[in-house]
Amino acid sequence: MAEEQEIAPKKVRGPAKLAFLGRTESGKLPVTFLNGVAIGPNSTELSALVGRLGRDANLLPFDSLKWPKVDVEYKDRVLLEIKQHFDFPDECNKYVLKKLNAAWKDEKSDMKHEYFKPFASMEERLANCPPKLPEDQ
Numbered sequence: 001m002a003e004e005q006e007i008a009p010k011k012v013r014g015p016a017k018l019a020f021l022g023r024t025e026s027g028k029l030p031v032t033f034l035n036g037v038a039i040g041p042n043s044t045e046l047s048a049l050v051g052r053l054g055r056d057a058n059l060l061p062f063d064s065l066k067w068p069k070v071d072v073e074y075k076d077r078v079l080l081e082i083k084q085h086f087d088f089p090d091e092c093n094k095y096v097l098k099k100l101n102a103a104w105k106d107e108k109s110d111m112k113h114e115y116f117k118p119f120a121s122m123e124e125r126l127a128n129c130p131p132k133l134p135e136d137q
Contacts, residue, residue, distance in 0.1 A: 028087040036095055038088075046086050050096060053078050054103025062108045063137045067101045075100070 032040040038047070053059055059078050064070045075097060082096060111130050119125045129135075 028083075028085060031086050031088040031092075033088060033092045033095065036092070038092070038095065042086065046082070046088075046096075047099065049082060049085060050099045051103045053081060054100040055107040057107075057133050057137060060100070060104050061137055062104075062111065062133065067104060070104070 029042040029045060031038050031042050031046050059081075060070060060074050078100060079093060079096060088096075111133065115128055115130045116125055119128060
């Protein structure tokens with residue numbers, strides 16, 4: 001008879017650690033754009049920060065139905081946070097906002113599939129709220 005083997009837990013990726021934020025001596029990392037897309041050595045770091053901030057319900061609330069309905073004040077605050085760490089021209093803000101939209105929408109969809117759809121009643125949904133979602137949302 002075969003011996004039962006323990007199955008190792010599935011490895012999953014965690015959130016970006018953003019270690020580069022603490023090691024920038026000059027303040028801002030330069031990002032190069034070509035045809036409206038971030039390229040070069042710091043584009044990965046930009047993408048990681050945009051993804052992290054776009055998934056933060058405290059910065060960009062998830063109670064709006066669509067991205068255009070998110071208050072511009074929230075978007076501007078996150079854009080300023082990104083610009084504190086990266087140096088890129090204002091013409092590239094559209095690219096960064098597009099990436100923020102994608103991260104925001106992905107996180108909202110993930111939460112809906114994990115915490116909303118499995119439960120039939122509103123009472124069950126409220127009892128099983130996502131831990132990282134603020135109560136006012």
